[in-house]
Amino acid sequence: MQQYQRYLSFTRLLLIWLFVVILAGSIVRTTHSGMGCPDWPTCFGNAIPPTQEYQVRFQADHEYRKGQFIIYNDSLKYANKTFKSGAAYNPADWQQYEKNNYAKFNVYQTWIEYINRLTTGVLGFIIIAHIIWSWRLFGKTRRSILYWSLSLSLLTAFEAWLGKIVVDTNLEVVKITLHMLFALLIAAVAVIIIHKVKAAPKVVGKQLKWLSTITLLVVLVQIVLGTEVREQIDEISLALSYTSRELWISRLNGWFEVHRDVAWAAAILCVYLFWQSLPHKVLQRTAFIILACVAGTVLLGLILMYANIPAAVQPLHLLLSSILIIALFAYRLKVK
Ligand code: HEM
Incomplete structure (x- = not known):
């Protein structure tokens, strides 16, 4: 056992x-x-990435391993063989990295x-x-x-x-x-x-079964909507060079309003589900996790909206919404 x-x-x-x-x-x-790390699975061609800028710049009289990266003339190069460099950069020793040219460290x-x-x-x-x-x-x-x-x-x-x-x-x-x-x-x-x-034995309850299925689906839709909002935020923030955070929310399109409104539907469903679960001891713990996660996710969503998307809140909003949907899934498995 x-x-x-x-x-x-x-x-x-x-x-x-x-x-x-x-x-x-x-x-x-x-x-x-x-x-x-511009490359994968290595990072700048190393198993352990560099810690200092000079390590990714060309160094004279330096032993280079095949595949090691440097940033040269704003471009990513990798050693095409293992060699010791001379006093100056020799293009014959290096290959241009083609997959991307994220030449920054x-x-x-x-x-x-x-x-x-x-x-x-x-x-x-x-x-x-x-x-x-x-x-x-x-x-x-x-x-x-x-x-x-x-x-x-x-x-x-x-x-x-x-x-x-x-x-x-x-x-x-x-x-x-x-x-x-x-x-x-x-x-x-x-x-x-x-x-x-x-x-464990399942709780039999037609209403709970439907209620939890609908709540699960609404939260799933809400997560897909959230990722849509997040994709927009990615584009907007990039266009603004990750500055002027106070402008990000105002530049979102209608999907954000849908995400905000569906949040209330999801929250009401979760609270009702919690309420309906109280008589069933086996469901109480998961129902409580659902309640806590939905409250936390909505609160963090409101902070994102009213406090200009603080960076620290973004991962927490995602984490809680992920736990929420997984808890709902676990709950759904417990009823039939
Ligand atoms: C049940 C409630 C909610 C769920 C499950 C949910 C879920 C999500 C998810 C999964 C994302 C994508 C996050 C990422 O990929 O990093 C997201 C983004 C976002 N959500 Fe929500 N959300 C909820 C409520 C709210 C509320 C009430 C608001 C504000 C009124 C809100 C505002 C936002 C914003 C601004 C983003 C973009 C954040 C970013 O780019 O990191 N959310 N949401």
Whole structure:
């Protein structure tokens, strides 16, 4: 029995780590660090990125490894062989990097992006360990759990590939949204595994079933609307060189008003769902998480709107809305 408990705790850890990855990704975005590493999976051609500007500038009499990057004449170059440089830059030793030409170095952006990649890497290890554990515990008895665990790795591999595309195409916004929706899908799979292993009896209630399904769908729509608003913010902020934050909200189009209005519908549904869940002990905890998350998300949304989109609030708004939808999904699995 204890081994199941430990497996459950590990799956919960996986779920929590996914939220850490979502948060890290959002911090990358709000600090504009996505291109902090112009290449992938290395960063400026290194396993550990540079910490000083001079490391990415041409250095005379320096040993360069094949694939190492420098910024030269506002352009990204990489060493086409391992060599020792002479007194002056020799074009024959270097190749122009073609995938993008983000020829800037900002140590904070580079390290934020790098830490983001590390959190994703740790997630990869957690998922591999999860598959091995699932195979040992359920390989012969409940294969479906093993398959769900395997699907975590497939989805994550796709997500990593999408991450690479995002970098190679200089952060094209639609792909960023897809990237986020996939992260939510991976979290949903983790919730399914927890639900299956716990095998707790479901609450029977037609009204609760419908109410939770509708709330889940409304929040999903709200998240897609949110990513639409966020894509606009990305464009507006870029056009204003990430300054004049007081102008960002006023430049949003009608999707923002829809997002703001649907928020109230989502909030009312969540409060009603909480209220309806009170008589059911098994639902109370998840219902409380839903209530807390929706209150937090709406509050942070209002702060975004009235306080000119403070950078620190952006990742929190995303984090709470992600936890909200996953909690709603977990809730939905508990009723039939
Ligand atoms: C149930 C309630 C809500 C949910 C689930 C929700 C969800 C989201 C999501 C997922 C994003 C995209 C964030 C990102 O990709 O970084 C977003 C962005 C945004 N939301 Fe909401 N939201 C809610 C309520 C509100 C409210 C009430 C407001 C304000 C009136 C608001 C204002 C914004 C703004 C301004 C953005 C763009 C922020 C940015 O670019 O980082 N949201 N929302």
